[in-house]
Amino acid sequence: MSSVLVLGGGFAGLLAAAAASPYTGEITVVERDAFPDGPQLRRGQPQARHPHFLAPGGVLGLERLLPGTTDRLLAAGAKRIGVGADLLFRPSVGAWLDRRATDRFGIGCSRQLLDHVVREMIRERGGVTFRSECEPVSLLGDGTAIRGVRVRELRTGTTELLEADLVIDATGRGSQAGQWLDHLGIAVPPAQIVDSGHAYATRVYRAIPGAESGFPLILIQADGRSGNPSGNANLLPVEDGRWIVAVGGTRGMSMPGGDDEFLEFARHRVPDPLIGEVLAEAEPLSGTMRSRSTANRRYRFDRVRAWPCGFVVAGDAATATNPVYGQGLSVAARSANVLRAAFGARGVDPTAADRIQRSICRAARDPWQMATSQDLQFRDTEGGRPTALDRWQLRYGDRVFQAASSRPAVAAIVSEVMFLARPALAMGHPAVVTGALLGPRRPAPGKPPLTTWERGFLAGGRVA
């Protein structure tokens, strides 16, 4: 029977294991951390403290790999976030999107709960061995084929050779795949990096009493049109009646220094004060946690001339985009679905690795283009200047987003593209092109399109 070795037990690694499990019962996941028994934080995923919206594209991808996971998440308290109905989105162009409901939805829950439920589903399916507190040291093989990995047990320091037909690197942003391949004489082009210097500051709040269920996800994007540094904010309803709230800013924004300044920032340093107003009477449950792991970074493994058999790189290890656009989990699910399709066609075939790798890189191309063209608007972004394509895309995107404030069909399509539930080509859909040409039906109101019930929470008093 063919064997698969997955390096890294984060979202991409777990889903890669799920993709392989119908085709082989010999899958090993090597993870540096000890896996917690429940939905708890762990060292190898510092980003898990910050809001993680599983966008509609990620939900679709996850369900293809592990049917029933969404229901399991919802049963554990995760929130179903319908595109339109449960989403308040203010893109950088400044006009809030129309909120007409569609049948697409994303999931609001802590990252710990998401990974925990996915791990449980995989354990129940069987065929996967988890080797925790263990890390890869080097690849086994040569410039033409990888046959396994030398790993080190972290508790004892002993090393061991693990052979496999296919090795999948899913060790996230810290992946060493480039260096490993280099060591074997395989030249990998340097990583492309586009870095807007975005900083995150996150606090957990208790949802205002009465708003524990049904409160929308709020996304307020930074305003890049002036090119100046700008703030952004988002509020994600999650399990256990909590909201995970992040504020952020591009390079040059001074971030809230302490807990007291968090609310101030949400009210006055973000293009719309809505989240600051919602939080005015909410009880904070945590201090402020920070992250700067936001650079867009991708390796063009698809441009390596002679890719070795038996080795594939997936998830953030291959392409990581600025998390402010909420794409990473969906890109990981796309990587895993590429694997699933390849295994379905030819089983676990080490000689298919180059084709699989090219498809994984292709699957991340649209998210990369969307994230980098947005980030390149900011004057202080490092790693490139906007190309003609970036500038055209932004101008077109602005017109589409303006139209989407009062054209529900346009809002539905553009949200699904942005959340990776539809290919970027859908931006050429006749309804979208017509919207871009004709503009909004009426001037955008400038105020968020809140329901009466939601508005009641702004004043701190509940409206029945």
Ligand SMILES: Cc1cc2nc3c(=O)[nH]c(=O)nc-3n(C[C@H](O)[C@H](O)[C@H](O)COP(=O)(O)OP(=O)(O)OC[C@H]3O[C@@H](n4cnc5c(N)ncnc54)[C@H](O)[C@@H]3O)c2cc1C
């Ligand atoms: C602040 C922030 C907010 C984010 N918000 C969102 C969001 O709202 N929506 C969204 O879709 N995405 C979001 N993301 C992106 C998301 O976190 C990543 O895209 C996603 O985690 C990628 O999954 P992965 O499995 O590739 O990497 P990871 O989840 O980072 O997993 C990598 C795994 O490999 C393990 N590992 C690392 N090195 C080794 C090693 N040498 N040996 C063995 N194991 C190793 C780690 O312990 C970890 O378990 C956010 C990211 C950040 C930083």
